[in-house]
Amino acid sequence: MTTNSRPEKQACFHCGLPVPPGTRFQVEIGGKARAMCCAGCEAVAQAIVDSGLDDFYKYRTENAPTGQIVPDFLRQARAYDHPEVQKSFVHVEPGDIREASLILEGITCAACIWLNERHLATLPGILDVNVNYATHRAQIRWDGSRLKLSQILQAIHDIGYIAHPYDPSHQERLQENERKQQLKRIGIAGVLGMQVMILAVALYTGDWYGMEEGFRRFFYWISLGLTIPVLIFAARPFFAAAIRDLRHRQAGMDVPVSLGISIAFAGSLWSTWQGHGHVYYDSVVMFVFFLLSARYFELVARMRSAEATRSLVHASPAMATRLTDGNEEQIPVGELQVGDLVLVRPGETVPADGEVREGRANVDEAILTGESRPIARAADDAIVGGSIVLDSPVTVETMRIGEDTVLAGIVRLLERAQAEKPQVARLADRAASVFVLAVLSIAAATTAYWVWHDAERALAITVSVLVVTCPCALSLATPAALTAGTGALARLGLLATRGHALEALARSNIVVFDKTGTLTEGRLRLLETRTLGNLTAARILDLAAALEARSEHPIAAALRQPGAPRASEIINTPGGGISGRIDDEIWFIGNRNFVASASGKAISPVDGKDQTVVWLANRKGPQALFVLGDRLRPGAAELVRALQAGGRAVWLLSGDHEQATRGLARELGVDHVEWELKPEQKLEQIRALQQQGKRVAMVGDGVNDAPVLAGADVSIAMGSGTQLAAASADMILLSPGLSQISRGFDGAHRTLGVIRQNLGWAVLYNVIALPLAVAGMVAPWMAALGMSASSFLVVANALRLTRTQ
């Protein structure tokens, strides 16, 4: 019996892809022959059935990954058996018991986990397998004397999944430890807090109905005993931070928190000792519990936004295939040298930055640029480490390795941005510090007043004031919102390299663009081909390519194409064009004058266009013309429209000549355009705008515009790998499409919005709560509840940003 009700004739039973007509792959599953789409799926399904795991098909809710066979992967896998390679990620215990974490690719549903665990358990020598559904990581223990790691990888591969060794970074491990520690603190505060609460309810009821003195004292002591571990273990981070703050003569938010806890506890201790008076143990544990929970959420938010960086770090593979004198050799990526030739097979990740030497392939650079379309790379093209080769093998000569690669550069820039405190966060910090001092003064004044008027209640009211005004919202959620926003943009391919970038972007009201290389691609392309004789378009393109095959002129680059016929007797006339013989006929290509004089036929000019026109002629006269021009980058028009719709003025300042610039400005509908500007003049323009009180965002291509970019309030540079390391811009667009910029503006806007909401809420809450507490209308437990609710709201609000639209 099966839950799969799809018609078997069309879809592969294993992976769900359509079965190509005429193929006959099938496997008997559950007593019925099931159609498979390819030999890979057939092999995988057969392996699953053979190991008696056909229940997998019963449990699954999603299709399994297609069983593409990656034989090369297995060759690579064998390299993982080297002790040197294993050193970084395998933990060895006495008796050759080994333990490692693997990342599983292709997990789609819970049944995949079941299948992997079951299948691995059948291997002799496996001691323990545990797959984490949330992280797709498998924790495996095995007996090294009976089983090799490559055999485990092979076994996983047999059932259609791919496993890579997983080596968590130092920082990740620390964060994970911190998370566990926090969880313990919350648990202890929660469990003990509940007991204290029960006793507190009994005591409150006792206050109401009367209670035997002996019971009351007993409850006091028990509550005290339950509160002490909470104070010592769970509340430790607050005290530690408060002491640190005091030592630096700062007033952080932990100071009033610790003070509130201490005062409430000391007062209760005194009452317990005396045997009468009020105790506030319930408020203490509740406050600690809620505050810990709020911080736990903040930690989770931070971990989630660090994932953008993390996925980049793990984008580079562990092993590379080096070619030495034609021999393949598996080496750890760390041993690669500049100038090595590496072979990258389909499905593999490029291990370092380099240039393609042999082969041509489509590569996926999504991890680096957010751009999901494959990009073609052929010989002499640059290829960046971390991109994935999709269809055919290429040989790459490494140019930059390790810390010098684009990938490492991006990670560094992203880390810098997340470490830098932007203006708004600094402002919030300062405000919080002033606020804390104010709270402490108010609390002192309140205490003095109440001791004078109603000494009984003075303690309770002081505690309430300290607790209710906890400035968490002020200093907690602003950084959370900013890291979340930065991480979300990095996933889109817009990398913030400076902490203030998001804020400045959101506040900018005028966007200045450079033309060449920014709004346009910055190189000539063939825009139009017109035949004038009776030759086909394909034929004239071939002829043009043949003539231009060896020219270094930018026009030649636009016309060149592979597979063109060969031309002989090529003569290059600088400033005119090229002539050459193809198939016993002399052809000319070049500008109007050159072609006219060479072919001896007058040619009438084409109507005034700002693009370049190239003519192709033979002895009989002109046969074709090509219109060349710089093409708009994809998404340029949409970007300008989106920015204008968002209430921003769009300017175009170009160094190019009038015609081209104006044509482009008209096409895009920008608000203001100037041309033939030198970089100094652009900078002057920006300064002038700033003096008018405008906030300027400058978008340029990063190389020739460096001073202008530096002068703007926030700058976005077109990033193309090599410039990354020296990048001075505040943000770098890694994606080739411009549309990410408008998403960047949106994202920055939303981040700033969330920060504003949070700060607004914090202010509103305190304006209401503080006077009430001072007036003695808020019991300590109510204060603890109010403060926590406020913190939760603020952190949850910041967490919304981690969801990318």
Place this chain on the structure above:
Amino acid sequence: MEIIYMLIPLALVLVALIIWFFLWSVRSGQFDDLEGPAHRILMDDDGIGSGKEAKPEKES
């Protein structure tokens, strides 16, 4: 009502046990994956020998 002097300390012993159990479960990673086990419980272990065959390996 004197029984309370007896019952509450008893409750505390229980609490201590709960806390010990909680700390143990955090340490052993019970809270690392909150989704997987929910699915896993629905999958039968029987019918396939593999689950049981793996057991003797553990003793080796």
